[in-house]
Amino acid sequence: MNDKSDSNPGDIEHIRDDIDRIDADILKLLAERKAHSLRIAKEKGIHDRPSRDQSREEGLISDRIAAGMEHDLDSGLVNRVWREIVNDSVRIQQEYLGRAERPRQTMTVAIQGIEGSYSQLASQQFFDHKGMSVNYLRAPTFAAAIAAVQRQDADVAVLPIENTTSGAISEVYDLLLESRLDFVGDVRFRIRHCLLGIEGASISELRRIYCHPQAVAQCSEFLAQLDHCEIVYFSDTALSGQKIRELGDPTIAAIASEEAARLFGLDVLKTGIANRDENFTRFVVVAAEPAEVPEGVAAKTSIVMAVGNHPGALMEALAVFHDADINLVMLESRPIPNNPREELFYLDFDGKISEPAVQAVLETLMRQVRFLRVLGSYPSSDLRPRPIERKMTKVKPQGRSALTDLSPTPASPKGYKLGSRGHKEQNTVVEVAGVKIGGDDLVVIAGPCAVESWDQVMTAAKAVKESGGSILRGGCFKPRTSPYSFQGLAYEGLEMLVEAGKAYGLPVVTEVVSPEDVEGVARKADILQIGTRNMQNFSLLSAAGRAHRPVMLKRGMSSSLDELLQAAEYILSEGNQQVFLCERGIRTFETSTRNTLDLSAVPVLRQRTHLPIIVDPSHAAGDRDLVAPLALAAQAIGAHGIMVEIHPDPDNALSDGPQSLRLDQFQDLMLALGFGG
């Protein structure tokens, strides 16, 4: 586009003049609107009408959002602006009428679905009960409703999570875990499905029924009797009602609520069509900030965890609740996509995180599970208030942390807690595909610095397997000191690495360098590596803490051991407990080696942390002839593993050739370490 030729600097001034004029018009219109609000207040005063009409306010804002969309205006913007305008108008009227009652708190609630949807009906039930009024932000999908809360266009989202007949709504579970929003409430809403038709419709004449897949599952017995009808799936129950209204065909029906029938002027052909009379859907209310549960109010807490994969691991985790006499109210399991070894368990239990007993349970669980995150504590909607026999302490609600009190206790003054020996006496064993890092046996991780080609990585994998190594390494995203150096083959390289690992039965580790790539890399790699240059990339650490893969954290080249442990804490505090550390040499005044291998890190870390510690002599030495003696020293000093770089043709390697062992050297090293022979 080249419109420079026909524009000149004076044009901007003209455009600004136009904008000034538009703003002046907006102000004039706002003043005019205010005058009208006052006229209404006078009318209300004369006829003694109430100062507020909540449903008109709600309807008005919804209409403005819809009208704004036609002008391509963002729904969040229109919602915020008109909420302010309407609140101001209410205030003006109440002042005039001298009835300045405290305005009801207004919430903006994001829901998936249109007016008359079960999400809206459930939200009404929830907020009416609390005496709050509500504006709805109607999102086309669950993900869009969640995004509205993340962008702060809505205060909360209300999302269906499980149904008594059709079970868990897995899409919502998965989205919520990813979102990091906090659970601040829940509501059990009775679903009363009805068969709706237009005026003149009769069941025997029906040919087609529009309905949501969940409604089909919940009304399957009734629908089986209507085998003369075609079932057409629809994304939204209320929308299906709207659709048949538009079609105006008496042979077409929809399944939705009675409220939807009223809203769209439809006839209810039959009520109570669900398989079970008791058909409830549980909706969760989620927000960007955790809820503060007032003292004395019965509360429920939701968590998500992954337990170890030894027999009885789930039972051991549940026993922690049993031993603390804490009542579990819900347990739901969900697989993790592309990670068949892990299963996530969602649990709801009676109590809130500020209770010492609950804190104690969470701390105990943290020591034995692979992943744990608190989704939130909130007033319980379906539990009878119980006597609060436990001593309550008032604790400020904490953000998204896995535990409530992550600030270091006097016993751990160094800025880390979950990684400390004080928190967990026993060594953590990180387990991946049967390989135990942190157990009694030395684990050897080996492979090329960077994945360069199919042949290269396959040849290296074969050498690792045949020499007795346990894990294949290979960089795909390379954090090179110079931007002109080879940066890695990215996801294409990852495919090669994973295939080579599969071919030789070796789990793989690869480095991830940006938070956005954590999910994509975790889908394929068995272990995520965070490299030296990223040890204090806190958003990357947090993202890895939310992943369901073990993380190998390398020490920063100018970082102290306490800083390394504080960095590990970022991962642990997000939920992921499968972390191991790697000493890879630090910068000193000594120039004979690339870095100086700090072997004392091993015994020091073993004192301070329960996390496994491995040693990377390759990056420390920078010279392949020094790798073997340093590796043997690491074994002698008690490292849980070593990681070395190997290459079938190191002289032609695209990165770190000088420090990469030839395959014959690697084999000799393995013999010296006590493998094979």
Ligand code: PEP
């Ligand atoms: C690596 O392991 O390939 C690597 C880049 O190491 P470091 O982060 O220790 O430099």
Ligand code: MN
């Ligand atoms: Mn390297």
